[in-house]
Amino acid sequence: MEYVQERVTTLHDLRNPTPDAPTDEAAVVVPMTEREYNGLAAERVLTELEAVDPARVVVPLRASADKAGPFADWLSSFDLPLEVLWCDGPRVADLLADHDLDGERGKGRDVWLALGRALSEQYVVVHDADTKTYSRSYVPRLLFPLAHGHGFSKGYYARVEDNKLYGRLFRLFYAPLVRTLADEHDADLLDYLDAFRYALAGEFAATSDVIRQLRLARTWGLEVSTLCDAFDAVGFDGSAQVDLGAYEHDHRSVGGPTGLSEMSASVGATLFRAVESHGVDIDYDALGDAYRDTAEGFVRQYAVDAAFNGLDYDHAGETEQVGVYADALRAPGLDTRLPAWDAVSLTPEDVFSAATEDLEDTR
Template sequence: MLPEVSRWLERRSSIAADWPAQKLWEAKRAARAARVSVVLPALDEEATVGAIVGTIRTQLMERHPLVDELVVVDSGSTDRTAEVAARAGARVVHRDDILPRLPALRGKGEVLWRSLLVTTGDIVCFIDADLRDFSADFVSGILGPLLTDPSVHLVKAMYDRPLEIGDTVVPAGGGRVTELVARPLLNMYWPELAGFVQPLGGEYAVRRGLLERLPFPCGYGVETAMLIDALHLVGLDAMAQVDVGVRRHSHQDDAGLGRMAGEIWQAVLERLHRDGRVPKSAGGLNTVFAQFERDETGFRVRSHDVAAHERPPMAGIPEYRTRDALAG
């Protein structure tokens, strides 16, 4: 590991217990610090979204008024996600109602990008909506460095991520794409980012001034791209990570993880091309993935288009600039 990464790990790594909500609220009040928005991107998460929203509202809005705004962005759920989230106390916005002149693209990154138009916080905290046994530490922990140190611009959560299949639990088995795809790529091409324990984790908090300057891959490449682009824009020392314990959530099957890996590869290649480190292929990438399933007749091929699109930095979107002008 690079010496500067070792120094960064000592300087910019902490644990959630270092950032109790009461301490952060007192610091925020004393300094008249930034407004905080929490965003949950959600798709068919009625089983978990209510408990997450309820915990944040009770502990971080009512008991300790640390969070100013709690928004669930529904990306087309067919279950009761929106109803459950609203009843628990979140403001629910449908993805397709945000910036309607641009037809929505599939993917988590698309929802995160659009959420900037319907939130007002100077700090935006993203939390996945499928977490089980959710703790408010996931929010207060990653807000801690941002609310107490103006030189920090992005904070990622780190945690143990068990793989749970029925009654079987593999304590550290839940980060398959991280270990097989994202971590090798970051170590090889951006070794400064090798100290991030969970580079693909969905829990992180970022200053709006940085978020609005970032391009957003629409799919699963968004977290990898955000780390790489933030490194270019603000540098490693402006980034931090906080240990929040254990993260339990639903897991995709191997085929789904393969498609996720394809999107991450595309985000990485786009940045390697941008930096002139890898030439673009004249014919472009083949983004139709062949995957196989066995049925009673043998193996059957299924093809999936995993073409990854990117949205430009939000700062350049006219509706966003108009919104800022009206707010000013």
């Protein structure tokens, strides 16, 4: 436990607070996929949200046609002002194509669709549904800075399970990569990205004015694109990070089609595009070796931290993972982010109507 302030306002969990916050003026966006259907973690999240009593809950759902209807029925069993936005129906796809917004599908796309629906409320909270330790305090904690003059807040937490340190994509890829770039370039954006204790956390909140300005990456770069646009919208002074305690999440392997290696490519590409747009000229030929040196220093530090706490630590495995990430560093391709909601002719009402009709068809 500590009370150190960072470049952004940092709110600490010193007494397990559930602060007064405008939950009745907030929409909560909870992206889900069909793997969460009837799951214990998702059930806990939704049950705890019942006690929060937000103005609106929007669930952008990524699921096959045969699973979407039963999933929506299960969601309707909770005592919440809940709306299901099925993201994978044909009308939604056609609508996006008609507005030149079709492209790769992923978590970022799902959240972007739901944010449009959430804009009718003054505040918006976004968080995942795979958290086994979810608490009803999280939404008011994330909202509290917004009611006290900030435009954006980000959650952070410890990832310790099974006597091991997790959060590997953040610890071993994002944090040392940002530190490497910040050491080599004088850029406020890099200092901002380095100020957040868990930049890849899926939990954040913002005013509707900030939400309207977000240009979200379509897949795993969602969190980085959110931070970069928050920097442009409100900067250091308008941002906060909030201690959410200890989290237990699902874990991913390093390899495979949805593994950490693939995620790192999306996160890295989003990061590189953002910092390049802020005047940073990256030497990609030298970046791999520089990142590896920084990341191996992080591994040594985490090894000592784990030993101090009596945790198991796979030093060789984490070093090997750094090598996988280093070999994958490369210049980003085309920018495929979705535009800000303020910059599209598409309306949230059109999206919700199309998604609702698609869902009814599956029944």
